[in-house]
Amino acid sequence: MNTMIKVARYHLVTPVMFLGLPWAPLAGAFAFALARDTSHGGLVFIFFMFFVTGMQRIGGRWLPFGLALGATRRSFYAGTALLGVSMSLVYGLVIAGLQAIERATGGWGLSITFFRVPHLLNGPWYATWLTSFVGLSALFVYGMWYGIVNRRWGMLGLLAFVAVQALVVLAYFWAGLDRPLTSVSALDLTGVIAALAVVFLAGGHATIRRVTV
Amino acid sequence: MTPAISVTGLTRRYPDQVALDDVHLTIGTETITGLLGRNGAGKTTLLRILSGQEFPSSGSVRVLGSPPAENENVLRRLVLVREDQAYPDFKVSHALRAASFCYPNWDADLASSLLKDFGLRAGKAIKSLSRGQRSALGITIGLAARAEVTLFDEPYAGLDAVARQIFYDRLLAEYADFPRTVLLSTHLIDEAAALFENVVVIDRGRVVLDTAADGLRGMVTTVSGPVLAVDSFTEGRPVWERRGLGSQASVVMVGQVSGEDRERARSLGLDLTPLSLQQLVVRASGWAAGAGSLTERTSA
Numbered sequence: 001m002n003t004m005i006k007v008a009r010y011h012l013v014t015p016v017m018f019l020g021l022p023w024a025p026l027a028g029a030f031a032f033a034l035a036r037d038t039s040h041g042g043l044v045f046i047f048f049m050f051f052v053t054g055m056q057r058i059g060g061r062w063l064p065f066g067l068a069l070g071a072t073r074r075s076f077y078a079g080t081a082l083l084g085v086s087m088s089l090v091y092g093l094v095i096a097g098l099q100a101i102e103r104a105t106g107g108w109g110l111s112i113t114f115f116r117v118p119h120l121l122n123g124p125w126y127a128t129w130l131t132s133f134v135g136l137s138a139l140f141v142y143g144m145w146y147g148i149v150n151r152r153w154g155m156l157g158l159l160a161f162v163a164v165q166a167l168v169v170l171a172y173f174w175a176g177l178d179r180p181l182t183s184v185s186a187l188d189l190t191g192v193i194a195a196l197a198v199v200f201l202a203g204g205h206a207t208i209r210r211v212t213v
Numbered sequence: 214m215t216p217a218i219s220v221t222g223l224t225r226r227y228p229d230q231v232a233l234d235d236v237h238l239t240i241g242t243e244t245i246t247g248l249l250g251r252n253g254a255g256k257t258t259l260l261r262i263l264s265g266q267e268f269p270s271s272g273s274v275r276v277l278g279s280p281p282a283e284n285e286n287v288l289r290r291l292v293l294v295r296e297d298q299a300y301p302d303f304k305v306s307h308a309l310r311a312a313s314f315c316y317p318n319w320d321a322d323l324a325s326s327l328l329k330d331f332g333l334r335a336g337k338a339i340k341s342l343s344r345g346q347r348s349a350l351g352i353t354i355g356l357a358a359r360a361e362v363t364l365f366d367e368p369y370a371g372l373d374a375v376a377r378q379i380f381y382d383r384l385l386a387e388y389a390d391f392p393r394t395v396l397l398s399t400h401l402i403d404e405a406a407a408l409f410e411n412v413v414v415i416d417r418g419r420v421v422l423d424t425a426a427d428g429l430r431g432m433v434t435t436v437s438g439p440v441l442a443v444d445s446f447t448e449g450r451p452v453w454e455r456r457g458l459g460s461q462a463s464v465v466m467v468g469q470v471s472g473e474d475r476e477r478a479r480s481l482g483l484d485l486t487p488l489s490l491q492q493l494v495v496r497a498s499g500w501a502a503g504a505g506s507l508t509e510r511t512s513a
Binding site: 009017067068072212 | 261264265266267268283284285288289290291292293295298299300301302303307308310311312314315316
């Protein structure tokens with residue numbers, strides 16, 4: 001536990017890079033939405049940035065220096081994931097808060113639905129919090145897994161990793177298991193994403209065990 | 214007493230080469246050991262395995278009594294300073310702050326005084342540092358960590374002579390204040406020779422020499438002078454190399470030279486020049502290809 005906290009502190013040595021980065025593209029998208037009076041879609045940026053941050057924190061130069069400072073792979077992985085999940089908890093709440101403001105101000109006075117996504121993020125504040133928390137966490141650990149695959153097997157490994165996942169998704173459709181999104185409740189979908197996050201977390205953990213720097 | 218580092222039958226194979234081949238090595242606590250050898254000899258691979266950054270293909274590795282890989286109890290007491298260390302998008306001060314809460318014995322005052330000695334600004338971005346400045350940062354982290362096992366892999370690439378002298382002086386002063394096990398790989402052998410209590414030479418993945426530095430000094434001598442006198446002096450002694458030029462000869466002779474030998478050499482008009490550590494390493498590396506280790510040869 002102690003080392004996990006150290007790893008989290010290590011990531012926060014430059015807090016702006018971690019805490020601020022995910023918001024920058026979102027702020028840009030929001031400004032664009034306000035200026036053009038357009039609606040939803042831009043919220044996807046923060047989810048995307050969580051994926052990128054997860055990938056970069058473990059696939060980039062953070063891992064080699066972390067290991068040089070005496071962290072084990074296990075503790076580095078756990079500490080990084082812990083920080084990503086904690087941030088998801090806080091940022092999920094921020095999204096829920098912004099959504100509440102959006103509702104209260106009639107879409108920022110312009111009838112914009114930037115922080116409301118039909119069907120997915122359109123319920124009470126706690127449902128929005130839960131769904132965004134789970135979604136951000138899942139994308140963070142998913143990104144971590146990509147970063148580790150890249151560090152261990154390079155670009156070819158990444159391509160194979162994507163190809164295998166594409167086959168799984170195709171098999172899912174061929175087997176006729178898919179249902180229209182609207183027939184699944186947001187809560188059920190959140191449960192599915194949470195289950196996926198656990199799979200990603202376990203997969204990344206298994207992959208990092210033999211990473212070398 | 215448990216040795217600081219103990220390696221048995223360590224082999225690391227890569228698809229295209231064998232980086233370490235059945236390495237056996239024991240390094241006692243609170244010693245300074247020079248890890249010498251050519252580029253690609255396996256020094257960095259050995260240091261990476263000792264610090265758990267790489268895994269062995271076979272063999273056993275113990276650092277402070279336990280296998281280092283994924284072992285927090287060992288790794289927080291160990292520091293490896295790599296020539297090619299990758300840093301995140303950090304300033305110098307960020308790297309030092311991260312190191313400060315990772316190493317239990319971190320000495321912040323020492324770190325700032327080293328920065329000052331090396332002329333390194335804490336606010337400078339690491340990616341804009343020169344090669345020498347990056348080395349200075351690595352040395353600062355390595356010394357200020359005050360880790361029980363301190364591994365330096367070519368720590369002073371790109372450092373000027375003055376900065377290198379600062380490193381030697383500070384390393385010795387630190388070692389006196391806070392004794393630890395230091396393993397230092399370097400190409401600047403003669404320059405660093407005075408630091409070493411022990412010397413390990415690796416060539417093509419094998420340990421070809423592992424001995425106390427004191428034992429090496431004066432172990433091999435070049436005898437030069439008139440051919441007949443040289444031949445008479447070296448008769449019956451193991452000889453590495455013989456060169457002749459007209460009536461003069463120069464022979465590289467193995468074995469300690471006694472006071473009596475010196476007296477005799479003087480009377481024969483011979484010059485006795487001990488081989489430097491660097492020359493020894495060059496020969497030990499060259500010899501490894503066909504003929505086992507230097508110690509094996511010299512005992513013949």
